[in-house]
Amino acid sequence: MKTTSLLVAAGVCLAGAALAGPPAPSDVVYEDGAVAMSLTGVPGDPENGRSIMNKGAGNCIACHEVTALADLPFHGEIGPMLDGAADRWTEAELRGIVANAKVMFPESMMPSFYRTDGYIRPGDAYTGKAAPTPLEPLLTAQEIEDVVAFLMTLKEE
Template sequence: MKRQILMGLLLPALVGTAAMAETAPAEVAYEEGAVAQSLTGTPGNPDEGANVMSNRGLGNCVACHAVSAMPDVAFQGNVGPSLDGAGDRWEEAQLRGIVSDAKMTFDGTIMPSFYKVGPYIRQGDAFTGKAFEGELPPLLTAQQIEDVVAYLMTLKE
């Protein structure tokens, strides 16, 4: 009985601690474009990061970037720079900032902001009358950002 009571008290506290570890998109602290602190407090999984980067329903980074380490992924892009050697060119904090919101590092870039909820310029109402109402969710979750960063850190020269 004592064990059940103790677990009943500890479990919500532990779950609350895990939930607090994730940084909300609007709370991300950029320093010269870099994000020093993990968005989740959990290390990224490079295998999951590769999936996010190559999956058209997720990040689809390869639509614009070439990655030699992904030879089985067809139709890699050439709009953005090659990501070969990304782990040598940038530090982890810089990569986290670029993947979260590249506009904080590269003024005028066309790279999407993957972990941002606004503000956005919404011109859809003027053209279609069907612009999304309310707050848009980020394109990727905080853990997916960490996974992509972990994968990019494996891309060495």
């Protein structure tokens, strides 16, 4: 019964997302740190997610070791090893962790990849004015979905 209404809600939201585009980072709904709804309604591309893990704004392996990415150098040990992440977490939880890890892990040093508010902007401190252009999240909504799709491949059991 609960599942059915969730599925109905998911369907409605997917239709809404297709029309309206991804939610603004501040509009994403977290439940116990998890984000049940796809941010885009478009299935993530695990291959693209894999490459985001390794470069640019993602650069997850600066802090995380992942055996599936053992071909890449410089794995950090600040965060936990991500092998088996899909056994430990649901897709919704992984989406929440990647979008804004600080909801799941308060005080975490893991960056919030889909968040634009709550930062202290250096410019503001001097001018008291909002930054001239809105901040962009570190990753786009679809890049979040791609990374989540890659994380969902990290199963050991």
